[in-house]
Amino acid sequence: MSASRVTFAAAAVMLKMLFRARVVVVATVLQPVVFTAIVSLLLRVGSRGDPTLGEAMGATVMGMWSSVLFFAGGMLTRERRQRTLEMIVAAPAPLLLIMLGTSLATALMGLYSLVASVAVVTFGFGVPLEIAEPGAFAVASLAAIAGTGLFGVLLAAFFVMFRQAGIFQNMLEYPVWIASGVMVPLALLPAPVQVIGWLLPPTWGQEALRDAASGAGGSWSASLACAGLGVGYFVLGGVLLMLAEQRARMRATLPLS
Amino acid sequence: MDSRIPAIEVRGLRRDYPAPTRRARRAGTVLHALRGIDLTVLPGQVFGLLGPNGAGKTTLTKILATLLLPSSGTARVAGHDVVADTRAVRHAVGCVFGGDLGLYERLSGHDNLRYFAELYGVPPRAARARIAELLDLVGLSGKADARVETYSRGMRQRLHLARGLLHDPQVLLLDEPTSGIDPVGARELRTLIDDLRTRGKTVLLTTHYMFEADEVCDDIAIIARGRIVARGTAADLKAMVTAGQTIEIELHGLGAETFEPVRGVPGVRAVTVESRDQVQLLRVQADPDDALPGKLHALLGGAVVGRMTVREPTLEDAYVQLVEGADEAEGSARVG
Numbered sequence: 001m002s003a004s005r006v007t008f009a010a011a012a013v014m015l016k017m018l019f020r021a022r023v024v025v026v027a028t029v030l031q032p033v034v035f036t037a038i039v040s041l042l043l044r045v046g047s048r049g050d051p052t053l054g055e056a057m058g059a060t061v062m063g064m065w066s067s068v069l070f071f072a073g074g075m076l077t078r079e080r081r082q083r084t085l086e087m088i089v090a091a092p093a094p095l096l097l098i099m100l101g102t103s104l105a106t107a108l109m110g111l112y113s114l115v116a117s118v119a120v121v122t123f124g125f126g127v128p129l130e131i132a133e134p135g136a137f138a139v140a141s142l143a144a145i146a147g148t149g150l151f152g153v154l155l156a157a158f159f160v161m162f163r164q165a166g167i168f169q170n171m172l173e174y175p176v177w178i179a180s181g182v183m184v185p186l187a188l189l190p191a192p193v194q195v196i197g198w199l200l201p202p203t204w205g206q207e208a209l210r211d212a213a214s215g216a217g218g219s220w221s222a223s224l225a226c227a228g229l230g231v232g233y234f235v236l237g238g239v240l241l242m243l244a245e246q247r248a249r250m251r252a253t254l255p256l257s
Numbered sequence: 258m259d260s261r262i263p264a265i266e267v268r269g270l271r272r273d274y275p276a277p278t279r280r281a282r283r284a285g286t287v288l289h290a291l292r293g294i295d296l297t298v299l300p301g302q303v304f305g306l307l308g309p310n311g312a313g314k315t316t317l318t319k320i321l322a323t324l325l326l327p328s329s330g331t332a333r334v335a336g337h338d339v340v341a342d343t344r345a346v347r348h349a350v351g352c353v354f355g356g357d358l359g360l361y362e363r364l365s366g367h368d369n370l371r372y373f374a375e376l377y378g379v380p381p382r383a384a385r386a387r388i389a390e391l392l393d394l395v396g397l398s399g400k401a402d403a404r405v406e407t408y409s410r411g412m413r414q415r416l417h418l419a420r421g422l423l424h425d426p427q428v429l430l431l432d433e434p435t436s437g438i439d440p441v442g443a444r445e446l447r448t449l450i451d452d453l454r455t456r457g458k459t460v461l462l463t464t465h466y467m468f469e470a471d472e473v474c475d476d477i478a479i480i481a482r483g484r485i486v487a488r489g490t491a492a493d494l495k496a497m498v499t500a501g502q503t504i505e506i507e508l509h510g511l512g513a514e515t516f517e518p519v520r521g522v523p524g525v526r527a528v529t530v531e532s533r534d535q536v537q538l539l540r541v542q543a544d545p546d547d548a549l550p551g552k553l554h555a556l557l558g559g560a561v562v563g564r565m566t567v568r569e570p571t572l573e574d575a576y577v578q579l580v581e582g583a584d585e586a587e588g589s590a591r592v593g
Contacts, residue, residue, distance in 0.1 A: 166493075
């Protein structure tokens with residue numbers, strides 16, 4: 001059994017299902033457009049000039065985080081509700097690889113966020129499409145997708161391990177946007193929040209994309225931090241998932257009934 | 258599979274569940290779903306596990322599918338331990354659970370199978386041929402590209418079966434596969450199980466339909482209250498109650514209290530009541546006694562509205578007697 005085939009199959013199934021849900025498509029299409037437009041309008045109305053391409057990257061990461069939080073984070077809960085969780089656990093493929101594929105697929109939807117954000121500032125606000133470091137920008141995009149996606153594995157494992165934690169799923173969207181510095185610069189936030197921010201892959205993903213777009217330097221190290229944090233969370237998620245599966249087999253909680 | 262290794266071997270298997278309510282859990286109440294099951298299923302057998310709801314059939318199936326851990330005892334599938342060799346068991350077993358759920362509704366039947374083929378490590382080229390073959394086998398070739406959300410219950414059940422067979426498992430676990438599907442679909446499914454037997458597959462079929470077990474199973478175990486109360490071929494089980502008679506009486510509008518005295522009549526082994534529209538069918542299993550029909554008629558008086566028939570026991574009668582026997586034994590043990 002090939003690990004890459006299982007991951008790819010899980011990603012393909014997730015994308016197919018997401019694209020077939022009308023509400024998901026509408027939310028995914030509109031969200032980055034709305035976020036980018038709001039950020040750009042705020043900058044213009046606040047007499048701080050037109051937005052830059054780098055500033056639009058905050059909206060990209062916001063979209064990426066939302067899709068990972070809701071689609072990957074809730075994946076195992078959804079599988080449990082539709083009784084497919086038992087079926088995938090009964091298969092010999094490791095649950096971790098299935099989760100990896102699912103999370104990467106949802107993070108991949110962030111690519112659309114990126115394109116939509118760039119399109120809004122370019123065509124809607126007349127910002128020239130100039131990327132200072134195209135190579136670093138490509139790597140930063142991949143790092144943001146991978147880092148945020150791998151973080152989704154930990155979220156999914158956490159929500160399935162502690163069912164009550166699912167209640168906080170809806171509440172996690174804004175705090176992470178704030179703590180990762182996409183709404184307000186991280187430096188303006190209280191020190192404890194800054195520490196939390198540094199531990200979040202979206203923080204580094206946004207920084208890597210912004211720096212690569214503006215040519216401020218530091219994009220490569222931010223990309224590395226984003227991917228590194230993602231790998232760490234993936235390992236942690238793997239351990240948690242293993243414990244969750246073992247506990248579910250012991251307590252008979254794989255199905256909801 | 259090595260014919261000397263049992264396809265399924267279960268020894269002293271117990272499974273307890275914590276009580277569903279917090280108060281009962283605090284009081285230390287534990288539900289005993291399986292209470293020391295011993296079972297051996299040989300390769301190539303179609304083995305029936307018959308029992309009422311809550312008897313422990315699904316719990317046993319889920320332990321064999323590695324979805325549940327036993328509280329104690331051992332279970333081996335194709336020679337692999339379900340706790341220690343989980344991955345090997347998952348390769349050897351195909352699971353089919355009854356019901357509408359358990360499929361990806363927004364995907365087509367074909368996509369569902371393709372995904373699970375990957376999860377079971379079926380090579381892509383082999384998977385293409387296998388999926389086409391299985392869709393044909395379960396009669397879904399014409400609807401393979403339609404979304405599962407448009408499938409009828411019978412179609413879903415057949416898709417479940419195709420998924421269970423994708424990786425050509427040595428052992429197939431079928432948990433009430435015909436539950437809720439129409440008689441034609443159920444008959445097709447039984448034909449399919451028969452076909453699997455000719456291919457040398459081992460099948461563990463849980464059901465509460467007697468005729469189904471009678472029709473397709475080589476060997477049957479009756480499970481009640483977490484224990485196996487009888488084991489043998491359908492003929493063996495019937496023979497356990499053939500030294501007796503089954504009397505069926507049609508009655509009208511009687512309360513349960515009316516039937517209680519019947520249980521106390523000497524020679525009566527089991528009494529069940531089945532409601533059919535306005536009429537109730539009282540089924541009495543008893544020792545051979547030519548005078549018994551007359552005694553029952555006298556006892557029930559004017560309540561008898563239709564036929565009274567005396568016949569040879571069926572597998573269903575054997576089942577009812579064995580399950581009721583287990584209930585009574587449990588009741589007396591609790592009283593004692």
